[in-house]
Amino acid sequence: MNDDIEAVGTDLPRSIDEILDSDFDGLLDAPAKAAKVTSAHRLERAFLEIIEFRRVHGRIPSSTTREIAERKLGARLDGILANDEKIAALMPIDELGLLATPEPPASIDDLLGGDHADLLDDESGLLDVSDLPVRRQVYDSGNAARREKAADFEQFEPLFKQKHAELRDGASRLLPYPGMAHIVPGAFFVLNGVMLLVADVGETEYKKTTVRENKRERLRCIFENGTESSMYRQSLAIRLSDEDGQIVVQSEAPEILTDDEASGYIYVLRSLSDDPQIGTIKDLHKIGFTRGAVANRIKNAEKSATYLMAAVEVVATYRTYNLKVSTLEHLLHRVFAEARLDITQSDHKGRAYDPSEWFVVPRSVIDQAIELIISGDIVDYVYDRAAQRLVGPD
Incomplete structure (x- = not known):
């Protein structure tokens, strides 16, 4: 009995090395350490799922569908397209060109021709404007009043200096614009903080309409900044009225009434x-x-x-x-x-x-x-x- 025990004992490994050497099935091998998953790897894997969806369904996933799985992929694609860094990182594996920026249409015909989903199709006729009246084309006749440099401003500059001196000394004062009857040659006004002089009033022009015959006069308005304008009297009156214009009058002069007639x-x-x-x-x-x-x-x-x-x-x-x-x-x-x-x-x-x-x-x-x-x-x-x-x- 003891001999049998001793015989068995002689077959046992005598050291840890003998144990490891005798592990022919690799039972004692340490499991391989899993590779670390980086954010780049996760991004690539997520994009590959989108590519697979495009390959299977023939279209990119929608972020607005009710299908939860597709909606998730669509939202993921939207996020990628909104990030330049992610686009740059995924370009090497974008075999289907999902990240490419489409070329803008060169013309309206190209835009309509590229409407494969018929998004611009107008079966209701809402976009048909053929029955609408043609808008009248307005052409610049060259007679519109524009500001331009006053060639003889040196003749008017002393008058502006005098008026400013009178305002400082109290010899003149500013009153609210009293009406178009006071837009006469020699009148000084303040429009948007700039003083102007009505240097001259042109000949009366008559324009007939279907209702009445209107008369109007071109003005020569000199501004203290050295420019001039040839606007109509009515145009200046509207601007002075709408923009809280003022008239320059002498302080000792009686209050100007709207029915007063300027003599000169x-x-x-x-x-x-x-x-x-x-x-x-x-x-x-x-x-x-x-x-x-x-x-x-x-x-x-x-x-x-x-x-x-x-x-x-x-x-x-x-x-x-x-x-x-x-x-x-x-x-x-x-x-x-x-x-x-x-x-x-x-x-x-x-x-x-x-x-x-x-x-x-x-x-x-x-x-x-x-x-x-x-x-x-x-x-x-x-x-x-x-x-x-x-x-x-x-």
Whole structure:
């Protein structure tokens, strides 16, 4: 019995190496370690499922279908297409071109021709516009008013500076735009923070319609930024009304009413003549009246005997309302008759002339006379040349 035990014991392995060597079936082998699955591998595997769906069904999976499995693949594809990095990583295995960006159609015909799903098919006729009236084509006639650089802006620039100075000093003020009747030559307005001058009003144009005959006038509007426009009077009126425009008026002038009629401007000029007979006369001023812009009136002063054949400087302008021209001229001539310039000059052709409307009167007295003219009290005053003042009733 003991011999049998000893015999069996001699067949047992005596060390761990003998145990391992005797494991012919690999029962004692350690299991192979699974390879680590990376995010790139998961992305590739997910995309391969989409490719397989496309291969089996002949179309890409939809992300809006009710089939949960397909919807999942469709959403996955949408996410890939929205990520440039994922597209770049999957391009090498995109054998079906699912990630390629389609070329845009070159024309509307190409777009309609590529509508394989008939998405643009209009069986209801909703897109048929053949029975609709043809839209009238509007062509630019070249007469539309546009801003352009004012070629003679240097003639108007001093007027803008004067108005700004009057506003600062309180001599002028801004009032709400009172109506189209006040859009006359020489009027100053403020539109969107920019001052403009109505330099001139063109001839009245008549346009007949099926209802009435409309009249309109082109304006020459000079803006203080050096540009000008030839818009119609009605167009300026609409803009001033809609955009809270303002009019520039004298502070001492009565409130302008919408039914007041703008008469024009009284202007005061100083001669820039280099003639010793003229240049040495102190307080020599021309007092005149114009319905239009003063700048236009004095444009060619050096060629006119009225302006002593020399350029002039605008000293002041005064806006008048509801005033007859003949009455104004009569009052000016009567009040300053004793101070009228008494001199004979010759023009460029040697012809003699006696200038009118030039008076040797201090500026302060002229200002006082203008106030009295506007108020209507001037009829009771005369100018005392010796005292250099206006003398009224006791």
